[in-house]
Amino acid sequence: MSDASGGAPGGESRGEPEAPFSRSRAADAAKPAGEQTPDFQAHVRAARSEFESQVAHARAEFEEANERIKQRTGRDLIGAILIGLAIGLALIASLIFLKQVFILFALAASTLGIFELHRALTGAGRRVDIVPQLAAGTVLVIAGYFADPWLHWVTVFAAVAFVVVWRMIAQMAARDGRTYGLVLGDVLIAAFVQLYVPFLTSLCVALLSQDHGEWWVLAFIIVVVASDTGAYAAGLSFGKHPMAPRISPKKTWEGFAGAAAAALVAGVLLAIFMLHLPAWTGVVIGALILLTATLGDLGESMVKRDIGIKDMSSWLPGHGGVLDRLDSILPSAAAALALYYLLNPLAAS
Numbered sequence: 001m002s003d004a005s006g007g008a009p010g011g012e013s014r015g016e017p018e019a020p021f022s023r024s025r026a027a028d029a030a031k032p033a034g035e036q037t038p039d040f041q042a043h044v045r046a047a048r049s050e051f052e053s054q055v056a057h058a059r060a061e062f063e064e065a066n067e068r069i070k071q072r073t074g075r076d077l078i079g080a081i082l083i084g085l086a087i088g089l090a091l092i093a094s095l096i097f098l099k100q101v102f103i104l105f106a107l108a109a110s111t112l113g114i115f116e117l118h119r120a121l122t123g124a125g126r127r128v129d130i131v132p133q134l135a136a137g138t139v140l141v142i143a144g145y146f147a148d149p150w151l152h153w154v155t156v157f158a159a160v161a162f163v164v165v166w167r168m169i170a171q172m173a174a175r176d177g178r179t180y181g182l183v184l185g186d187v188l189i190a191a192f193v194q195l196y197v198p199f200l201t202s203l204c205v206a207l208l209s210q211d212h213g214e215w216w217v218l219a220f221i222i223v224v225v226a227s228d229t230g231a232y233a234a235g236l237s238f239g240k241h242p243m244a245p246r247i248s249p250k251k252t253w254e255g256f257a258g259a260a261a262a263a264l265v266a267g268v269l270l271a272i273f274m275l276h277l278p279a280w281t282g283v284v285i286g287a288l289i290l291l292t293a294t295l296g297d298l299g300e301s302m303v304k305r306d307i308g309i310k311d312m313s314s315w316l317p318g319h320g321g322v323l324d325r326l327d328s329i330l331p332s333a334a335a336a337l338a339l340y341y342l343l344n345p346l347a348a349s
Contacts, residue, residue: 099214112322113197116312137198144202204333220336223289226266227259234258248301263290293328300327
């Protein structure tokens with residue numbers, strides 16, 4: 001006999017009949033693997049095919065968007081992001097946990113930068129002596145951290161004199177009839193390589209050696225990255241008016257406005273929360289780093305344009321070469337060191 005709710009004996013309901021598909025799916029699920037009905041297998045294949053189709057469609061749209069960005073900016077966005085994140089995390093870890101490890105990054109950056117300049121300049125017909133450049137550059141970067149300021153500056157002059165004299169002696173030994181103008185250009189370029197790459201790198205590690213210098217290094221690099229990111233985003237979205245078409249045709253005033261906004265915001269936030277400085281100092285930090293980063297970027301673009309190359313190398317996918325990433329950071333290191341001496345006394349104890 002039925003219970004009060006109208007159910008049949010055994011608790012089976014006599015309400016709505018179970019859908020045939022539900023019974024079939026339940027029966028299929030109860031079967032061991034490999035014994036499902038053809039209908040269930042067809043359903044799985046259809047679901048998998050639909051999923052693969054959606055993934056392929058999303059991937060195609062993503063690659064199409066990435067290709068449009070690459071055509072406009074000349075950069076592989078995905079590769080650039082991944083490489084940038086990897087380098088950024090490594091730098092942050094070194095600065096936070098053991099700042100002396102950052103010296104190894106500085107030495108590596110200086111060495112690779114000298115190699116890139118050497119290859120680019122020799123390809124343009126210049127003569128750059130790689131061994132003395134690397135030796136002098138290594139000593140200069142190390143002196144930036146360990147030497148007293150006066151000894152650091154002595155090392156700068158000694159490094160420049162060393163590579164210049166080496167180039168003159170090497171030219172005299174070559175006796176290849178090279179003209180006076182070319183020899184003079186080679187000598188000036190020898191000094192330029194030292195002052196551009198290892199000297200500016202040594203200023204970064206000199207800042208690192210100061211009390212709480214690691215936070216200043218991290219702060220100015222963040223401002224540079226924020227400036228570059230703001231310029232990239234604004235230029236890609238709104239860029240119409242070229243900033244310096246003869247030097248770098250893809251840089252626009254709209255991009256510079258985006259860089260300025262990002263640098264100033266980052267400067268204020270970092271001044272308050274990382275450097276423990278008044279908010280107005282963040283405006284000074286952001287504005288000065290914006291200026292040096294922009295000039296550094298344009299300066300390196302001018303060098304590459306004069307040599308006749310697009311990137312210093314292809315060692316960093318999506319970025320170009322090491323110097324293509326350091327062009328904004330290197331001159332900003334000098335500005336950051338000056339700002340440290342001027343503003344650090346204002347830091348809250």
